[in-house]
Amino acid sequence: MSENLKNASNNATEKKYAVGIDLGGTAIKGGLVDNRGAVLYSASVPTEREKGAKAVAKNIAKLVKTILEKAKMTKDDVVGIGIGSPGTIDSKTGTVVYTNNLNWKNFPLADEVSALTGIRVKVANDANAAALGEYKFGAGKGAEDVVMLTLGTGVGGGVVIGGKLFEGYASAGAELGHMVIDRGGEQCTCGLRGCFETYASATALIRETKKAMLSNPQTKLWEVGLDNVCGKTPFDYMDVDESAKKVVNEYIDALTIGIINIVNIFRPQKVILGGGVCEQKKVLLPPVRKAVSERAYGGKKAPKCEVVVAKFKNRAGQIGAAALWLE
Numbered sequence: 001m002s003e004n005l006k007n008a009s010n011n012a013t014e015k016k017y018a019v020g021i022d023l024g025g026t027a028i029k030g031g032l033v034d035n036r037g038a039v040l041y042s043a044s045v046p047t048e049r050e051k052g053a054k055a056v057a058k059n060i061a062k063l064v065k066t067i068l069e070k071a072k073m074t075k076d077d078v079v080g081i082g083i084g085s086p087g088t089i090d091s092k093t094g095t096v097v098y099t100n101n102l103n104w105k106n107f108p109l110a111d112e113v114s115a116l117t118g119i120r121v122k123v124a125n126d127a128n129a130a131a132l133g134e135y136k137f138g139a140g141k142g143a144e145d146v147v148m149l150t151l152g153t154g155v156g157g158g159v160v161i162g163g164k165l166f167e168g169y170a171s172a173g174a175e176l177g178h179m180v181i182d183r184g185g186e187q188c189t190c191g192l193r194g195c196f197e198t199y200a201s202a203t204a205l206i207r208e209t210k211k212a213m214l215s216n217p218q219t220k221l222w223e224v225g226l227d228n229v230c231g232k233t234p235f236d237y238m239d240v241d242e243s244a245k246k247v248v249n250e251y252i253d254a255l256t257i258g259i260i261n262i263v264n265i266f267r268p269q270k271v272i273l274g275g276g277v278c279e280q281k282k283v284l285l286p287p288v289r290k291a292v293s294e295r296a297y298g299g300k301k302a303p304k305c306e307v308v309v310a311k312f313k314n315r316a317g318q319i320g321a322a323a324l325w326l327e
């Protein structure tokens with residue numbers, strides 16, 4: 001352990017560290033995280049998923065070694081390694097049951113990484129881990145019941161109830177992005193139609209913006225060009241173009257309905273929004289907050305639920321994974 005960290009741990013006897021790993025399809029990001037949620041050292045390596053699960057586990061172990069070397073620590077200085085993985089995870093055993101993203105089936109990730117590093121390992125679904133990180137150290141701090149929604153390519157979700165991550169039977173739960181908000185609506189990648197994700201993701205914003213362009217040759221959105229449309233495009237034009245404004249308003253409406261459903265089921269103290277779409281928080285938050293306070297069950301007489309934006313951006317995965325070990 002380096003002198004600085006030694007001094008820090010002398011000052012605060014409860015100081016603990018864990019390595020948090022954010023396992024993605026192209027890169028593995030990792031960080032040494034303390035029990036206040038601060039990332040002290042971080043690094044990344046390519047995932048190399050084409051080489052197979054065992055090779056990816058080796059890459060994770062290599063990354064952990066690099067991070068510990070940077071921190072001048074040994075394996076005995078950390079309480080454990082947390083891994084946030086895509087897919088369905090049996091968090092009791094640390095097995096990746098299924099992931100489309102990495103093309104794995106029943107891979108004992110915790111056991112593999114633990115054998116390579118000599119450190120205890122916990123694995124959780126990445127969206128669940130991110131929710132746990134925000135609950136413990138970020139925008140959810142101080143609340144006991146928190147739901148996080150990540151608005152990106154899809155819509156991920158994580159639920160913390162009574163201070164505990166709710167994962168459902170065999171940790172296969174909390175797929176909030178796949179609650180149906182429009183029966184018979186847009187086709188979802190999961191096989192159902194009308195899932196929340198098909199209206200509240202960045203992918204939905206892109207689809208609806210393109211639709212608006214194709215049905216209206218006059219819209220200013222054509223300045224961008226069909227191929228350059230991204231989730232931000234309708235927000236950029238909403239003040240000068242009616243079609244763009246309509247796309248944004250319908251997005252807000254769908255997001256609101258999904259959040260109201262979540263509030264009606266869980267009545268969390270906070271709903272935390274993360275993901276790229278949250279860069280538009282100035283546009284999104286005021287109408288969403290107003291609608292949730294007025295239209296969720298009980299209206300203004302019901303206990304209040306705050307809608308807030310996540311604290312951690314690129315590091316949410318690492319911090320959330322480390323949070324599996326840290327209080």
Ligand SMILES: [Zn+2]
Nearest residue numbers: 178188190195
């Ligand atoms: Zn779906």
